[in-house]
Amino acid sequence: MIGCRKATRTRAAAATIMSLLIAPVHAQIGQNGGAYRGPPVVERPKIDEKAYKAALDRIPDPNKKYDPWGVARPTESAKGAK
Incomplete structure (x- = not known):
């Protein structure tokens, strides 16, 4: 008797989990x-x-390249100032 209840609960839990996993997939298919x-x-x-x-x-x-x-990098005038 106890084993039958446990098996029924396990099947019900498995069915619930599977239905929760299938619902989003069905929604994505459209x-x-x-x-x-x-x-x-x-x-x-x-x-x-x-x-x-x-x-x-x-x-x-363009006039310049x-x-x-x-x-x-610094310009030519900045290089000469150093």
Whole structure:
């Protein structure tokens, strides 16, 4: 009699735990049955190559060469002051 109650409690506890673990999975699957359809396809306008090249031609040429480390190291005048 005691063994039967213990087995029933164990089965009930196992069923409760399994139902608690299955509920979030079921919520993630959603309405479509879990089928992944990929990201949505966005229609983008075609690129106008002539307008792109014209815009690149309108960019003026720089007078000085770009120095990405210019702010990290001292300038020429600061080196001579030492």
